[in-house]
Amino acid sequence: xxxxxxxxxxxxxxxxxxxxxxxxxxxxxxxxxxxxxxxxxxxxxxxxxxxxxxxxxxxxxxxxxxxx
Amino acid sequence: xxxxxxxxxxxxxxxxxxxxxxxxxxxxxxxxxxxxxxxxxxxxxxxxxxxxxxxxxxxxxxxxxxxxxxxxxxxxxxxxxxxxxxxxxxxxxxxxxxxxxxxxxxxxxxxxxxxxxxxxxxxxxxxxxxxxxxxxxxxxxxxxxxxxxxxxxxxxxxxxxxxxxxxxxxxxxxxxxxxxxxxxxxxxxxxxxxxxxxxxxxxxxxxxxx
Numbered sequence: 001x002x003x004x005x006x007x008x009x010x011x012x013x014x015x016x017x018x019x020x021x022x023x024x025x026x027x028x029x030x031x032x033x034x035x036x037x038x039x040x041x042x043x044x045x046x047x048x049x050x051x052x053x054x055x056x057x058x059x060x061x062x063x064x065x066x067x068x
Numbered sequence: 069x070x071x072x073x074x075x076x077x078x079x080x081x082x083x084x085x086x087x088x089x090x091x092x093x094x095x096x097x098x099x100x101x102x103x104x105x106x107x108x109x110x111x112x113x114x115x116x117x118x119x120x121x122x123x124x125x126x127x128x129x130x131x132x133x134x135x136x137x138x139x140x141x142x143x144x145x146x147x148x149x150x151x152x153x154x155x156x157x158x159x160x161x162x163x164x165x166x167x168x169x170x171x172x173x174x175x176x177x178x179x180x181x182x183x184x185x186x187x188x189x190x191x192x193x194x195x196x197x198x199x200x201x202x203x204x205x206x207x208x209x210x211x212x213x214x215x216x217x218x219x220x221x222x223x224x225x226x227x228x229x230x231x232x233x234x235x236x237x238x239x240x241x242x243x244x245x246x247x248x249x250x251x252x253x254x255x256x257x258x259x260x261x262x263x264x265x266x267x268x269x270x271x272x273x274x275x276x277x278x
Contacts, residue, residue, distance in 0.1 A: 003159060003218070003221055003225075006163060006166050006225065036076060038232045038233075038236055040170055040232065044189065045235055047236065048073045048075075048237075060228075062228075062232050063218045063221070064216075064217050065075075065077055065214055065215065065216055065217065065244055066077065066217050066244065067212075067213055068200060068215045068245075
């Protein structure tokens with residue numbers, strides 16, 4: 001999620017190794033830039049991840065939060 | 069809500085105790101106590117002055133006004149945490165789409181109407197705004213200042229960032245956030261924009277059901 005509303009960083013397909021590698025690389029790059037990866041599981045639950053879960057449909061990179 | 073992994077943002081506030089129900093209860097009681105500490109002396113002064121001499125009525129009225137305005141200012145402070153800044157842009161339309169995907173039908177409608185995203189949690193019912201969140205817990209409303217660290221984000225994206233953090237670790241979220249006010253929901257409700265009051269009412273209905 002960024003200033004454009006949100007941007008698609010990578011898309012991957014199970015079985016397509018090249019797309020998975022590119023997604024993992026993009027994922028790590030975003031983590032290095034300070035984003036936090038979250039998988040929303042619906043019903044008010046979400047999980048933070050440090051490795052790209054390739055089986056997930058959507059992984060959202062969010063900015064850190066802070067008290068205002 | 070899942071809380072297996074704590075928010076990484078907690079490392080920025082290592083001195084804070086992890087917020088739980090008993091902490092909230094304690095904070096709520098403290099806020100009520102300090103509110104009385106502000107109000108009761110001014111009322112006593114006003115009554116005392118009137119009792120001593122009716123000519124002191126103008127000063128007594130000033131004391132009564134202080135007793136009235138201090139809780140009102142606290143309520144305003146609480147309401148300000150979710151005050152929306154108008155912004156319309158293509159980015160906001162895109163962000164609204166993603167936020168809508170994160171919410172169920174009722175919460176989506178409520179967010180579009182009021183600007184606040186409703187989220188039920190273990191601590192209570194949350195209403196998440198662009199730069200703050202309200203928590204209805206045991207008949208008290210807790211107003212938290214909290215925001216995503218990127219100021220360029222469109223409003224719906226700011227809400228989505230907060231919502232995801234809240235869903236990841238509710239206690240961590242409440243700990244990272246700064247408590248701006250705790251007290252009666254009506255005190256904050258009447259200071260909110262009229263469109264946002266429905267969100268408080270919806271949260272109260274859910275709270276009563278629970």
